[in-house]
């Protein structure tokens with residue numbers, strides 16, 4: 001590391017350990033002292049202004065360009081560009097010696113010595129892989145998710161990364177969209193709560209502390225609503241829905257302190273996000289007062305020409321900068337055209353300066369000017385026991401039990417003599433990690449097969465048969481061995497789903513059934529006549545209607561990450577009760593999509609009584625006999641599994657719902673409470689959820705909206721009150737004039753274990 005002594009500081013238990021490292025030796029811990037206070041914003045602004053005043057136009061434009069790294073190398077052009085101050089950030093370089101050398105060139109060999117932002121997609125863990133974000137949302141445990149982000153930040157920071165491109169807070173209501181895996185699901189509130197938790201986990205209380213990395217809320221905005229679930233496709237969202245559904249999670253991330261945001265690839269109502277002044281300036285800067293940095297997505301400024309918004313790259317640069325994109329990821333339109341645009345007077349010096357300020361401010365806040373280098377030895381080891389423990393807890397709490405016919409689960413250690421473990425995902429340490437695992441280390445993965453073997457009591461025989469090579473295999477050649485294993489065993493656990501490559505960016509699917517011959521495998525195993533448990537690993541909700549009646553239990557595991565095995569084994573054998581709840585609705589068939597719980601009422605809402613099935617229609621039945629409500633003749637209107645749903649080995653009852661005031665004045669808080677009782681036989685966690693309906697509004701309102709949730713642990717027979725405080729503003733929404741308003745009127749509130757909770761209390765909101 002470039003032969004230069006430097007200091008590194010690692011926070012532990014609120015204290016700070018300072019180590020001095022050099023090219024020759026890593027000296028031991030020298031001293032322990034209180035953490036330095038964060039530099040106040042005003043002081044940072046003053047430093048930014050002093051530096052800005054010394055910058056040439058070329059140096060300013062240089063700060064606006066982010067280039068892709070060269071995997072542990074520094075090619076001549078990269079070196080020359082950093083030396084000349086023509087680069088503000090490098091992404092995808094995680095070799096710490098290379099990062100340190102790049103920083104040294106920037107700090108020592110460029111005229112102004114401005115350090116680099118080092119960006120990386122640390123989406124759900126670094127070396128230790130946590131569940132995919134959709135799985136993390138299924139924990140309904142923001143504190144634990146925050147701890148997971150902290151683990152990821154520390155592991156990434158040890159490689160010199162100081163900026164991650166997460167959390168993704170795109171509300172995702174279409175399981176065909178491959179990037180639903182990266183989201184926190186369909187609900188604005190859930191995306192906001194988890195987005196904020198991840199921001200806090202990455203950034204900590206003080207961004208300048210070692211181990212804190214800048215978060216990036218992405219992709220502003222509406223990307224999750226890409227037409228037909230096809231990634232990158234067009235997005236059409238009326239402004240009122242943008243404001244009520246798609247923008248609130250970004251606002252929550254900004255309020256939590258996210259210092260960067262990324263634009264979306266898609267066009268939103270005809271204006272691609274990377275050239276969208278309404279989103280990036282009117283809303284983000286003027287309404288929300290965001291002072292951080294906005295980065296484009298990968299080449300998304302150049303793509304303004306592909307969209308047909310700009311005739312050439314010069315126009316693309318103009319559109320993006322004037323819309324409010326500060327930094328250009330990879331493409332070179334700013335580098336190539338901003339100077340001319342400035343000289344021609346098409347963009348003003350203040351516009352360029354504003355973008356530079358936003359970038360420099362983040363660099364100062366990260367403390368990079370004082371501490372540009374990374375000493376990996378000053379960080380805790382990656383994949384440490386405590387990191388794996390966080391990953392395991394997240395994986396355990398993310399597991400959603402969808403079906404448990406006749407209590408087939410948990411498997412009994414006492415009575416079970418043998419178990420068949422079958423399927424393409426039972427023993428694949430790579431596929432269990434899911435999408436976006438650039439730095440994930442599959443060699444440390446604990447697979448379900450291994451964990452079941454470890455956990456199974458002595459004398460229990462575990463018979464393994466893969467059955468299918470991959471989840472997409474069409475061959476049935478290996479079925480016979482799997483069926484033989486099933487026949488010889490007391491119970492069968494089959495690991496099905498999607499390999500990691502089937503979800504994530506650009507990996508959308510039109511058919512979200514189990515791919516390949518998995519259904520046939522299930523039927524073949526069913527014929528063995530043994531209790532059959534399906535564990536499904538996938539990056540999205542799948543349409544499981546075809547297997548529900550073929551199996552006795554379904555445990556939905558998402559892609560659980562490094563610690564998939566122990567988490568799943570613990571739940572299968574009852575060491576832990578399943579406690580995950582769905583953060584997204586599971587459709588019966590793909591044609592029901594989009595299907596989400598917070599739909600608006602319509603003028604002809606369906607009810608169970610109005611459903612007519614196609615098989616029951618009489619010949620020449622009169623048109624009006626078919627229910628005349630909003631539903632499908634062949635799939636009804638109800639999902640297979642609703643939002644918020646998940647079974648437990650315990651059971652819970654909800655009672656005694658109360659509101660603190662029957663009539664609450666606008667601007668006053670309100671508390672809604674209920675009692676939850678564990679009516680089962682085992683201790684277990686439950687996620688209590690509060691939903692609200694605004695009965696009449698100046699615009700039509702959702703049938704239910706989640707307003708709060710809490711994970712609680714209850715022993716058998718234990719009762720606990722859960723209280724949800726609705727702060728003033730919690731019932732506000734954007735009305736016809738796009739203003740945020742709380743309207744007087746009547747409301748229903750429900751508290752229960754899913755979005756179908758039926759324990760209700762009513763209240764009214766009255767004018768001040």
Ligand code: BGC
Nearest residue numbers: 091121165218265297298505
């Ligand atoms: C993705 C972003 C990601 C970026 C950098 C893009 O293709 O859309 O989410 O952060 O690449 O890897």
